[in-house]
Amino acid sequence: MDLAGKRVLVTGADGFIGSHLCEALLEAGAQVRALALYNSFGTWGWLDSLSPQTLVALEVVSGDVRDPYGVRSAVRGVEVVFHLAALIAIPYSYQAPDSYVATNVQGTLNVLQAARDLGVERLVVTSTSEVFGTARYVPIDEAHPRQGQSPYSATKIAADALAESFHRSFATPVTVARPFNTYGPRQSARAVIPTIIGQLAAGRHEIHLGAQRPTRDLTFVADTCAGFIALAGCDAAVGRDVNMGSGHEISIGDLARRLIALVDAQARIVCDDERLRPAGSEVDRLLADSTLMAKLTGWRPAVSLDEGLARTVAWFSEPANLSRYKVDLYNV
Numbered sequence: 001m002d003l004a005g006k007r008v009l010v011t012g013a014d015g016f017i018g019s020h021l022c023e024a025l026l027e028a029g030a031q032v033r034a035l036a037l038y039n040s041f042g043t044w045g046w047l048d049s050l051s052p053q054t055l056v057a058l059e060v061v062s063g064d065v066r067d068p069y070g071v072r073s074a075v076r077g078v079e080v081v082f083h084l085a086a087l088i089a090i091p092y093s094y095q096a097p098d099s100y101v102a103t104n105v106q107g108t109l110n111v112l113q114a115a116r117d118l119g120v121e122r123l124v125v126t127s128t129s130e131v132f133g134t135a136r137y138v139p140i141d142e143a144h145p146r147q148g149q150s151p152y153s154a155t156k157i158a159a160d161a162l163a164e165s166f167h168r169s170f171a172t173p174v175t176v177a178r179p180f181n182t183y184g185p186r187q188s189a190r191a192v193i194p195t196i197i198g199q200l201a202a203g204r205h206e207i208h209l210g211a212q213r214p215t216r217d218l219t220f221v222a223d224t225c226a227g228f229i230a231l232a233g234c235d236a237a238v239g240r241d242v243n244m245g246s247g248h249e250i251s252i253g254d255l256a257r258r259l260i261a262l263v264d265a266q267a268r269i270v271c272d273d274e275r276l277r278p279a280g281s282e283v284d285r286l287l288a289d290s291t292l293m294a295k296l297t298g299w300r301p302a303v304s305l306d307e308g309l310a311r312t313v314a315w316f317s318e319p320a321n322l323s324r325y326k327v328d329l330y331n332v
Contacts, residue, residue, distance in 0.1 A: 016046065017126075018084045019050065024222070034058045037062070038062040046186045080124075085107060087099060100152055101155055135284075211277070217247070222302075247287070247288055
């Protein structure tokens with residue numbers, strides 16, 4: 001499927017990956033409807049930071065995936081749906097698990113129901129590597145067991161299962177895209193890379209982190225968006241869940257040291273107990289096997305970790321961008 005000229009909906013368009021995906025879809029020639037979470041301030045999240053030329057090309061609508069009627073309205077008239085809307089902060093899921101069920105499970109069900117009833121040609125549902133928990137073997141392929149090691153990951157496991165059930169029960173043309181650890185400009189302050197860069201850019205010489213030992217498989221956001229688009233255009237991916245990652249892992253400690261070398265070589269790392277996950281909840285190792293993704297679509301990451309970190313540091317170094325972050329607070 002070629003997305004040029006297709007009418008496309010992105011849920012969670014106001015978020016980190018969603019805003020980048022909207023830009024990539026416009027570049028691919030799609031007609032993009034962007035669903036942003038309603039709020040009384042009338043703001044559209046990261047969409048507000050896009051160029052006027054990009055914004056005028058988007059159809060931005062406000063709503064909430066927890067509202068089935070609003071979701072149906074957003075889906076009506078489109079041919080392809082990218083469902084990214086979710087609550088994603090793992091620490092906050094310990095505090096407010098009900099809200100994660102409402103958004104990640106019920107919200108995904110609402111999108112699936114609307115896509116089924118309205119005859120959408122393709123639906124891409126966003127998963128996460130967190131569904132695997134700590135790796136039992138590496139690299140992690142799609143057959144790896146699921147482990148709900150946080151309320152967040154449990155709700156994403158449920159959302160993935162709902163997507164599978166709609167394909168098996170109703171032949172809904174759904175693909176589950178599973179990016180591992182996406183990073184880049186506009187990422188939430190609760191993620192580790194913005195946390196480190198934000199503290200460095202603010203002039204701190206002590207960088208507060210939680211556990212440094214866990215490893216992550218990092219993919220630059222432009223590559224993740226390219227992966228979403230490739231999966232939407234791949235008929236052979238329908239009914240499947242597909243991993244997207246770099247195939248390389250780096251520990252949080254080593255990642256922090258790379259960023260320190262880029263920004264302030266005099267800074268040092270301090271362990272902050274507030275930032276530690278509960279012992280049984282920490283995911284110690286994530287390393288993707290993206291063999292299936294490459295086989296189905298030919299996709300492979302194009303941006304190296306060094307290049308991606310440099311681009312991300314450069315973006316955060318702009319005062320107008322850094323001012324959007326509360327670097328003095330621990331963002332859960």
